[in-house]
Each structure stands twice: as C-alpha cells, then as structure tokens.
Amino acid sequence: MKIGVCIKQVPDTEARLRPSASGQWIDEEEIPFAINEGDEYAIEEAISIAEQTGGEVVVVTVGPERAREALRKALAVGAHRAVHLADEAYAGGDCWATARALAAVANRESFDLILTGSQSADVGFGTTGTLLASMLGWPHAWLVVGLEVADGSAKVTREMEAGKNELLQIGLPAVVEVQAGINKPRYASLKGIMQAKRKEVAELSPADLELDPSQVGAAGSRLEFLSVSVPPKGEGAQILEGDTAEVATQLVDKLRTEARVL
C-alpha cells in the first residue's frame, strides 16, 4: 500500500503575525514555521497504517525552501520519502492551483490512499483535499475521526454535528482528510531524526509533473488575496496579549474582577 500525505508548513500558532509591506500577506521574516497541526495527525495515521500493512508513506508539500524542514520532520517520525514542490512557479498558489500540483504528484506516484489534514491553520479554507479528490476523480471524506483500511476499501468515521458520527465505506484510492485528535502523533525518536537525513527528498518542477507553469502557483490560481489586516479594535473591546496560558489567566482575572461573573 502506497500512501501519500499532503502536508503544509504554516506559521507556528504562537508566532506573532503582522501584515507584510504589500498588505497582501503576512510578513514571513523572523517568524517560526511548523507543520500544520491537522497534518501531523495525517502523518501519524499514514505511518501506523503502513506499519500494519507493510506499505510506504510519501509526504508531499508545496512550499518554498523553508518547507523542507517540515518534510524532514515527517521523515523523522517515520515517513519513507518526500516530494517537495519548491519551484518558484508554485509560489502564491491558491487551493485550486495547489490541488492541481498535488494531483499531478498523485498520478505520477499512483498512491492507493491520500491523507491530508482537514484544514490549514493559516488560511483555513479546508478545500485543498476535496479539490484534489475531484481532480483525481476519487472519493473523499472530510473531518475524519476514524479510519480502517482493508481489502481495497476504507471504513471511515466522520464527525457530524451534535456529537454524532457517521460511518462510511469508500473505495480506494481515496482522499481522506483527517480531523485533529484522530490519533496521538508520536514524537520523532533520535534514531528517526538520524535516519531522516538519509531519506530521499525529490524536488519536482512543473515540467517533471508534465504541467505548464501557467497551471500552478499564482498564475494557475482563481483567487487573489487583496489585503490582509488585523481586525480593528472595536469600541470597548480589549485584546489580550501573550501566549495561551497568559491570555487565559488574564481572561479569568477579568471575568472575576471586571465582569464579576465568576
């Protein structure tokens, strides 16, 4: 079984974000990046399926040079090899253009299963996996909280409203977009970190994927980011600063002393 995992490197959730000079995106200088949280669950799911079925896990990302670190981390926890779409031509793509590039990789690799997270922590559209499935003509499931693979099909548990789940059976190949919490991602062992260095990371250009540069990146996108801004401070609104623990403490303090509801 050959499993592809599509991952994205996003700004670390603790990073302080500021709009960039152009105002169309955030200033990426000096902020830490990490693997999108949902994707960590996809990686773990793929590795544990491969451990049970003896398969291979290939992690794929579309992203600049820095994204190689995300691939290395995935390799360190146990993925077998990586594909990096780092060419300038891929830059600035929306989910449509990104899905197109990923679909080309899927065709080239003949994956039996593709796992992704359900949405990215930066733009949060939650559509890349779905678009990828439709471009490939494969079935797909979103917000997956349970997955069992056997004999060419997958039993998929999806999260519904009001705490209910739905159980589906879908044929493979398929795209499964997992929900955070589906498993417990493992830590990279020191051995894994050492071995990651020797694993293959293939850089593929649009030409390698038989794509025209106009089909990917900004050129192949249907969506344009006009501007990114910090929401204006409303009248009477207070924005709490600090990390999660600090903010939570401040909030409790305010609920107690100012709002007096606790």
Place this chain on the structure above:
Amino acid sequence: MDFKADLRDLRFQLFDWLPMDELLATGGFGDWDRESLGMTLDEAYKIAQERLGPGNEEGDRTEAQLADGQVTLPESSHDGYRTVAEGGWIGCANSPEYSGLGMPHTVGTAATDLFAGANLSVTLVFLLTRGVGEIIERHGTDELRALFCERLYTGHWSGTMCLTEPHAGSDVGASTARAEPLGNGRYQVSGEKIFITFGEHDLTDNIVHAVLARLPDAPSGTRGLSLFVIPKVRVQADGSLGEPNDVRCASIEHKLGIHGSPTCSILFGSEGGCEGYLLGEPHGGMRVMFEMMNSARIEVGIQGTAVAAAAHQAALAYARERVQSRRWSDGRDADPVAIVEHPDVRRMLFTSDAFVQAMRALALKTSYCLDRSHVEEGEAAERYAAYVDILTPICKAWCSDWGFRVTEWCLQVYGGYGYSKDYPAEQYLRDIKITSIYEGTNGIQALDLVGRKLRRQADAVRQLLGEAAGTARGLASDPTLGPSARKLGQALEVLGRVLTETPGKDDGPLRLVLNAVPILDMLGHVLGGHHLLEQARIAGDRVREIVAAKGLEDGDADAYRELLQSDADAAFLHNKVQAAVHFAHRVLPQVEALAAPIEAGETAAIDAVL
C-alpha cells in the same frame, strides 16, 4: 502553568557560541550535524512540555509511595519516563554498539536542561541509568556489558548509585557494606545504603544498583572500596529475569522537595542472598565510581540551571500579567501597570536571567570540553580533560548555589502568590535545593577544587583564566562592552592575586579550607562574566547586522526601539548584550568583596566558640 524554556538561548549557546562545527568535524559523532541536532532540541522541548511538565506538580503533591517494599509513582511519571526512554534519550550520547545514539554530550546536556526544567524528579532516573550503563561499558567484562548496557541505555532497566550509609556521607571511605566472593565469579553483598535516588520504583522491571562495598581484608578508607553491580532481580545468562535478588527497600525519605523522586534506604543481603558482580578491580571501586560521579556532577550543574531557568520563565510570565501599582514616574492618578514595569521587579528578573545564561554557558562549556576530551588525541585530549577536571566542581556547585538564589528572587517577584501553592515558584525553590547537597555537597566540591584541582591542574586554570583575560583585553575599547570588559579585567586581577598569594601565607592552608566556597564562587563569577561577554560580542555584531540590513540610521534610538518591539530575534540579541553588562556590573565586583576577608586573613569563624 506550562513549562517554558528559552530555546532561543539554548540554540545560541550551542550553535553560535560554542565551536560546534569544530567538534562535529572531529568525526567522532557519526552522522550528527547541526540540522539534525537542532531538530533533537525541538523534539526534546516538545517532550518536556507535553510529557514531563504536566507531571511535575502531580509528582510533588502525590509523592512516591512505599507499601510492602514496593514504591509506586503516579501515572504521569510513567508516561514521561516511557516517552523519554522510547525516544532514545537516555543513551543519547552513548555508544551505538549498545543502542546508544552517539550524539555529543553537549547536546545531551542541552536536552537535560529542558527535561530537568520540566520535571527534575523524573529526570534524575535518566542520569543514574545512563551513568551505570557507562561505567559497565567501560569497566565491565563482556558478560556484564552484554547483560546490562543496552537494557540501560534504552531504559528497559534503570540504574542507581549507592555510596551513602548512615555513617558514611561526605566521608564515603567510612562505608561498612561488605562483600564476599561466592566462588562462581560472583559476590555476596550485605549492608545498608541510604538516600538512594530511585533505589526502588515501578517504572522498570529491574533496577541495577552500583554499590560500593568492602571485600574481606580490604584496607580501610576509600582505597578499600570495591564496586559491585547488583540487580534487584537476578539476570539469567540470556538476559531474561530470574529470581528476585535479596535487595529490599526499607523506607523512603519524606523531604523538602523532589517528591516525585523516591529517596530510599536499601537493604542488601539482609537475608544472606544478595548476589552481585564485581565491576573493575578489587579495591578499585572508588576510581570507577568517581567516573560516574563526575558526569553526574556536570548534570547536577545543569539541573540547577534548568530549574532556575524554569522558575525565571514562570516569574517573567507572571510579572507581565500581574497588574499592581502605578509606574514610579507616573502621576498619582495614573493607571496601575503590570509589575514587570517596576524597576525593582525588573532587576530581580533580569539578574535571574543573566545568572541563568551564565550558568547555562558554564554547564554547556564543561560538557563541550568533555566531548573534546573524548574525541581528541594526545596533548589536546589531555588539555580538555584537565579543563573538565577543573570546571566540574565549579559547574556543580556554582550553578546549584546560584540556581537556588535565582528561584528565591523569582519567588519574590510574585509577592504573596509566590508563597502559595497556586503557583509553581515555591516548588522550584524546594526542588532545586537538593542540587547543592547530593553528588557531594557544595562544600565538598569547593574543597576538591581548592585542595586538589587548583594545584594539580594549575596549567589548565592559567589557560582558562588566560582566555578570560583575552576577552577582557579584546573588548576593553568596545563602545558598549568596554566598561564591562574592564570589570572582568579587575575581577581577574583580584582572583589571580588570591590564587597565587594565599597558599604561600603562613596560615595559607587554613585560609584555603575556610574560604573554599568563596574561592569557588570567585571562579564561577569570573567564568560567567567571561562567557557572557563572549556571547555579547557575537550578539552585538548580529544586532548591528540586522540594523544595517533594515537600513536603520546608526543612533536612531526610536527606530531601534521599534525594531526591538517588532523583531523578536533582534530583541533576544539585544538582551544578550544587556545580560553581559548587567552581570559585569553587579556580579563581577563581588569578586573583590569575596577576596577581602581572604586577603585580610580574617578567621573569626575559626576563633569563635561554636
């Protein structure tokens, strides 16, 4: 409160200050390179935050429990232990032949900085386990190595060190535990050891004790001690577990801190059935045990650093959010501000920070020298070994003593809340205290330094202080660091005078033993000031590069302040420079004050009636 560490400083010290490339270029560390070592730090931090930190308070409140000779620990301790063992961290710097990972000790020490900061109690078992594996690997027969090393490095079994007895504390030579040959190459051991860290627990199926005991007709004192490997459960030829050995936990201590670490009295052979293996030569036990103690002493230095660092991070976070009183320079009706704005609170926080950075530098540098002493050859190897010899007691005692004070200042930052169990400050203060006591009290460390090492390693001391003098000279005319460098120069001069002149005085030996701890402190302060200034020089250059890259005018104070607000890295580097200035002006002048009574020959404590 979640455990937090200054990973940026750890990275800076490891990769921007210490010549890590030189170390890796020796070829002694397999495939490890900057990138993969950097990744290990990220992973260690994650484990520290997610798996060790959460159990720290529970371990403190629940305490290890003893019932029917069995000690049990809370599930959170098990979880932390398992995660660290499975990740390969226990044997991270050990030989791959026995499933160790072969990375530099320096980076292993950095990982310990994270683990011990998150949960000192659980981290102790890693150090003991690794330590016993190392001495068996170096001194054991093939049989012993095959039975124990891999199982220890991978954390399947854990280790202990058993020196202390009721009448043999600092004076290990007073030990009375006995051993008799059984004729089958093994020995029957009997005696009571007390204060044994992780002497009994339920984290692993077996516990491997390294025990000092005396063979029949052995000379008295430390020269008559032999070292024995005694498993709690006997081990069969194929490594599987056999019958229980006659090893019993009689009681556990109820103590000030590290409640999550069981401190046990262990009875060996109370029923005449305790079998062990001799490790090394008969009567040569102390030499082998010293190897384990020396690595352990470096680790205790990093424990002091780690807990102080954690206390500082927590106090800083608290000070940023606790609002109390208006700013001193504001008018009567001004709004109250976060206490981090008050100069006295800033002083406590920043002195803590500067000490933590200096302690971290000393501990990492000591480990770095240890690595070099292993991978270099000939004269270079000897030189680095001599540095380790001299730095080890300073690292152990200076980092643990000043670490304790840091936790006190950090508790003070909280006011009344620091005294309450609602915040972690009081636990840090209780936990860290042990680091100045075990592995040889700091008093004993200081005597080892002035009584033995300063004499035996006089050349190495001269070289280390010579490096510091080089830094002081090199920065003397630096516009920012010049005044600080001159403070270092002055401290060096005083220290040099005390070290060369005191031994020759009529009452020189008394002055040295009476002032061993102050002398150790003087050395620690000088090395700390030296290391911080070296780091500040690198950081200052970087800040200037950033300023130039951003096209800021030199001397445009507003633009610079804005840069520090918006660029976390620039702020970090700026603070490194401030830390060196702070330390140089507030700590280095203490060297002269410490010297005053020594040079005056003041001996009131001896002359007093106590």
